[in-house]
Amino acid sequence: MEENKMTVSSPFGLHLVHLDLKGAPPKVSYLAEIFPLFRTLGANGLLIEYEDMFPYEGELKPLRAEHAYSASEIKEILNLAKLHELEVIPLVQTFGHMEVYYLGEGEESKQWLQKEENSTEKLCLSHMKAVASCMVSSHPAVKPIVWDDMLRGVSEETLTESGVAQLMEPMIWDYAPDLDENDKVLLVEKYHKCGFPKLWFASAFKGATGANQSLTLIGHHLKNHLQWLKVANSTPADMLQGIALTGWQRYDHFSVLCELLPVGIPSLAVCLQALQNGGYSEKVKENVEKQLGLSSLEIDTFMSESSGTFPGSDIFTLVTQVCFYLKPSVDELLERNRYVTGWFSPYHRKRKIVHPIMMHHFQPDALSLLDKWNAVMQELQAALNRVFYMCTLEEWMEENVHPSLHKLQEVVDDLDKAIQAQS
Known part of the structure; x- marks a missing residue:
């Protein structure tokens, strides 16, 4: 009951806060402080990108970071999420930016691509289908979600024929403050026609304005969310699963850190509250100021004068x-x-x-x-x-x-x- 009441004016079922752990992973003690705040601000789920912080065993053990969470810490994180009614969706890398950009470059792939009916698009779709099929056969209750960049440009015919629509749900992502609403509505229609019954959107509350960005410009990210609200209002309600508010911590493993999580909290608060209230208003501003203990919220500057009382506000x-x-x-x-x-x-x-x-x-x-x-x-x-x-x-x-x-x-x-x- 509480959940429905919480998102009454939001077109999204789930508001997921993304935790990118491939840089500056927080200690579990900090997550314990911040999860209740996420919930208060209007989140009801987490998209946890474990990366090298997962306590892999066996063959995968070399992937572990030096400070990887222990198995008991992972359990603690999941228990904390449950305690604060945050649904957890794990984000595990299978076919990321490193491989996808060089698709078809390997010797076996080159031979396969020599056949007239084959293409890099089909190669990608066949891999996605194989991974999703493996996932679904071993965990029938789990539905894989995929970032949609490799699906956007594929023709309706190829996408429909591939059969991936029955196996996965695409997450349409765009972090720009001026994202093209009509373009996104057409993309939603395309996925609908290709047989995808459900889909997700992904916005950004930090970590998307420069690889070495240190401070979060709230106005930039708020505009991104206001655009997504427009798209959501033109999307069939039964198709839309939710939105992931991404908070990237590095652009990739080799890049520097961008804004630390505590620095991005005011932006996250504004974005979550804007989604929950169907837009930005004086009421949203007051809510955020109250919830974060800020004397005055500035969205068009870097908020240099106000400190706040939220967990990590001293870092901010x-x-x-x-x-x-x-x-x-x-x-x-x-x-x-x-x-x-x-x-x-x-x-x-x-x-x-x-x-x-x-x-x-x-x-x-x-x-x-x-x-x-x-x-x-x-x-x-x-x-x-x-x-x-x-x-x-x-x-x-x-x-x-x-x-x-x-x-x-x-x-x-x-x-x-x-x-x-x-x-």
Whole structure:
């Protein structure tokens, strides 16, 4: 009963929050704090992309990450989800971006493609059918869901003939704020004609605006969800299973981290509430402010002034501080302070030359700035350590904090050396 009431003005049955664990996987203790919030905000499911955090055994054991969840932790995650009435859909890689883009390049595939009636489209569909058939035969109650990028361009005839429609449900994804509503409605109609009885949509609340994005621009993601609401309102209700709000943590295993989960929470809150209320309004804004403990919600800037009381809000505040002020404050001192540029240039630093009077004009500034950022760094490390594993902490700090902090530390060290050389 509660679930129906919760999504009364939403065209979606399920609102799934996507957890991408191939980068910055949260500790289970943090998931325990955040799942109740997901539920309060309007989520009723999770799309968990386990990646290398799953405790694989046997032949697959080498796939495990160093900090992979243990079997008991996986059980705990599933129990927490159940406790907060969040349906769990596991996302397991079978045929991802690494293989699909090079489809037909292998020797066996090339030979198969030489036959006139064969094509890369058919090759892909036959593989998808094989995987889905295997899944369905061993787990008859499970219905596989597939990202739809490899289905979009396939002709209606080829798609219908392949027989995949009876085995799987496509998830149509688009993370753009200006996604073409009519284009999506036509795609839904196409899948309907090809015999797919059910389908899903996928939006993004973070992790889709740049591989090294650190802060989440809420307005961008809100627009994406408002467009999806329009598409949903033109989609037959009995076809639409739900929407997955994706929160990518890396673009792929080799790329840097994008926005950390706690940094994306305000965006997730706005997007979930917009879906639940059928749009964005003053009421939605007030709901989000209340639920996250924010004094004022900004959707068109990076919300630099408001901190919040939600789990991980300290990370959100400190990351915002680092992204806005660390590099500019160091650059200001080293590149625009006239005493540094005029009396302690790289030439002076290399030769340990410093004007004994002039240095008093910039030494206190350099020391107080270093103290300030060292204190912020300590605070941020402690906050990150509560939510993430050490490898995440190290990676984020090395990418976002160390370059500027090292520059600042070096100028202070060089000044000490120059003073000692003259004494």
